[in-house]
Amino acid sequence: MNKVFLKGAAAGMALLAFAGVAGAEVLARATADLNIRSGPGPQYPVVGVIRVDEEAAIEGCREGSKWCAVNHAGVNGWAYSDYLTAPFDGAGEYVVVTDRPAEALPPVSYEATSSVEIAPVHGELIGRKTALGTVEPIAPPPAEVTTYIQTNRVEPVYLEGEAVVGAVVPETVEVREIPDYDYRYVYVNQQPVLIEPETRRIVYVLR
Template sequence: MKSLILKGTVAAAGLFALTSVAAAQVEATATADLNLRTGPGTGYPVVDVIRSSEQVIINGCDEGGSWCSVNHAGVEGWAYSGYLATEQAMEVMPRTTYETTGAVEVEVVPPPREVITEVAPPPREVITYVERNRVEPIYLEGEVSVGIGLPETVEVYDIPDYDYRYVYVNGRPVLVEPQSRRVVYVMP
């Protein structure tokens, strides 16, 4: 796999500064494959992928405790706290704020590890079936992404003559691997 070096101008959301109430760092484990982003929200670009069961260091979390500034194998970024397991409650984590700076030219080098792999796009008849058999969506905090596990209480629905099941999460149809209950494809 070739490494790509991307150069660009990052305005406003590009570089972040951290202000922490406490200097203590906390170890956490990802409970699902999780995107590491340049800022605290799904609108920020992905800079890395934290695989399920990998460790990160939490530098601090935003005031609401929903997003945390983390270090994953030397890559700094923001991860959704709903998929991070720690021995401490998110409410007692050190607090961090996200601040933007002016435009800065940065060099982004993707990490050497593979990106999350999803299953191949489903055949047209599967997409049609899921669209015509819409079910009541479930709502989970955070972003819908490949690799998240669904709670046992979430009902997933069969697709005739197909290996995967489906459900609508946060209004989006997703394919689910029935044994692991992990999302393997998010439909556009």
Template sequence: MFAKRNLLLMGVVLLGSAGLAQAQMSATTATDLDVRTGPGPQYPSVGMATRGSEASLDGCIQGSSWCRIDVNGMRGWVDAEALSVEQNGNPVVVEEHYSQLGVPTITYSTTDQTTTGSVSPSPDDELIGPVSEVDAVAPPTEVRTYITQNRVNTVRLRGNVVVGATLPQSVVIHRIPDYQYSYVEVNRQPVLVDPNTRRIVYVYQ
């Protein structure tokens, strides 16, 4: 009876672990690729994920090669042929083994956003500048702690709060001690900014 109970418990643990693995599916970028605001090359780029970056895979659109991921502080859409998942110790391309991997199916609508803000800009607010490619940034936890402890007034701007977007000259950015990037809060979203180019280099979710 004792052995049987242990086997049953082991089965529960294994089932729970399998469910957890699917909910938190990890993937790796097989090449440098643009992370986009929507499932298609026509959508603007949020930024570039470099080859070999670890990503969290939300799922893919059924009948499409586009998947939504979180990678290097960016959240957006990439082509499944540029993603690989480890299976039995070997990397396999997501697009080629979609069903075998059990990748979740998700949908997309025009209301989907790669970043969220709880302040809605008005038509009179300034517009965020053009989006350019920037190097991926992985800020240390101490930076987030500093931003949390030193809150600033949010700035309302029209446009997508995404990596690579340029902030208007009127926006005051705030220095972070002993760190190369500054910060500001846009539409209640903390972002890191390159003080030289005024481009957003990281968006906190």
């Protein structure tokens, strides 16, 4: 079982150690409703959300990781860079933060303060969403569907990435049926989502 480190039960915010260009901050735009988490991984609690097309300040990213330290609406935390775009080339053209030039953002580290045991990550969500190819969510599910999902909770599966509309759940993840409803459900990174069974694509995120 893996261990991750959280700073206290409530905030769980990371301490950042910057290397390289101090104070280098980039405004990035979310291409999906994107969670802000208290630490750099899918197991950490959600502390905020960057809505699609809203901007967040990126302070830096972990080396060898797609998780970046962000500030949005006064909330500090970590967001997954596959779903953030920014104009790194100076010409105003937005590119996915994951594909940024190496020198565009300083590396940041995550300091351990206290530990809790959590489930390990099994696999990765497939696909990314850029400003050029958005996928619309389905209409909000009926109240009875939401109630069914909430009263029939299943153990969450942890996948590297973030639960956003358009991402695809790997075949290894079991999805559950909902009576008299076209879509399936599963808890991804503690977030309940609706899945289109034919494509295994996330079509709705319940928040």
